[in-house]
Amino acid sequence: MGVYKDNGQPSPQEPGTVVKQTLKPLGTDIFMIENLWEPTLCQHVLEVAACCEFLPPPPGFSLTGALRSNEVLPLQHPSTLLESTLQLLGQPLTIARDLLAKRYEVVFSHIEFYAIERFRAGQSHKRHRDGLVLTNRYAELAQGIPARDVTLIGCFSDEFEGGELLFDRQSVKVKPVLGSVIAFPACYTHPYQVLPVLRGCHYSLTAWLLH
Numbered sequence: 001m002g003v004y005k006d007n008g009q010p011s012p013q014e015p016g017t018v019v020k021q022t023l024k025p026l027g028t029d030i031f032m033i034e035n036l037w038e039p040t041l042c043q044h045v046l047e048v049a050a051c052c053e054f055l056p057p058p059p060g061f062s063l064t065g066a067l068r069s070n071e072v073l074p075l076q077h078p079s080t081l082l083e084s085t086l087q088l089l090g091q092p093l094t095i096a097r098d099l100l101a102k103r104y105e106v107v108f109s110h111i112e113f114y115a116i117e118r119f120r121a122g123q124s125h126k127r128h129r130d131g132l133v134l135t136n137r138y139a140e141l142a143q144g145i146p147a148r149d150v151t152l153i154g155c156f157s158d159e160f161e162g163g164e165l166l167f168d169r170q171s172v173k174v175k176p177v178l179g180s181v182i183a184f185p186a187c188y189t190h191p192y193q194v195l196p197v198l199r200g201c202h203y204s205l206t207a208w209l210l211h
Contacts, residue, residue: 023099023183027172030184031103033096037179041088042156045116046203048085049073049156054118068125070194072115086113089205093152096181097209100150108149110210116156119163119202125194127168130186130208148186150209155180160200167192176204 023031054071078086090111097108119125130151137147153165155176165174165182167190174182184190186208 021095021099023103026174026182027167027170029190030167030170030172030174030182031100032174032177032180032182033099034177034180036092036096036181037089037154037156039179041092042179045085045089045156045205048081049116049118049203052079052082068123068128068194070117070119070123070125072117074115075113089113089154093154093181093207096152096183100183100209104150106149106211108209108211110146111152112148112208112210114206114208117204117206119160119194119197119204121197121199121201124196127166127191127193129188129191131188146210148208149211151184151186151190152205152207152209153182154205154207155182156203156205157201160197160202162196162198163202164195165192166195176202 021033021036024034026032052073054073057068057070057072073082075082075086090113093111097111100106101108117125131148140147153176155178158178163176165176167173167184169189169191173195176182184192
């Protein structure tokens with residue numbers, strides 16, 4: 001996975017600047033951090049994505065047994081162009097990390113990038129839960145895989161309809177907002193799905209906070 005690591009140090013701020021971002025509560029331990037990325041950076045991501053090859057999703061099943069239908073641009077071994085883009089995305093994400101670290105009283109030292117995801121009309125991601133990479137935590141520990149603590153879902157586009165995140169246990173449905181990030185626990189308490197895109201094309205980022 002692509003990893004942005006800065007040892008959990010607070011994100012640097014210019015003297016006299018005021019951090020405007022806050023955790024906007026949407027439901028039980030579900031938050032939105034608005035205006036994290038400037039629209040120009042989101043447009044840059046879309047331009048970079050247009051130069052890259054999106055792939056079918058990796059093998060795996062949702063909690064309902066159906067495969068997701070969207071496409072992914074994996075970030076495990078990013079090209080030079082993607083690597084520089086990840087650095088641009090990663091620095092603002094440290095603001096979200098710091099807000100969540102204060103909320104949970106946990107030091108998150110890593111931001112793990114999974115993929116830029118593309119949802120065209122009719123595509124979706126069925127109900128699933130984040131957290132485990134392998135079948136169980138013991139298998140992950142044996143391979144030195146760290147635990148994922150918080151899921152981050154970012155939004156790079158706004159010319160689409162549908163594509164909401166549905167958390168059925170919390171009875172919460174969230175519409176992605178350009179330049180914003182949705183954060184929630186990466187565990188069994190928060191299974192979720194991405195509802196079908198009805199019109200346009202939705203580009204998002206999936207990443208995780210690790211401690």
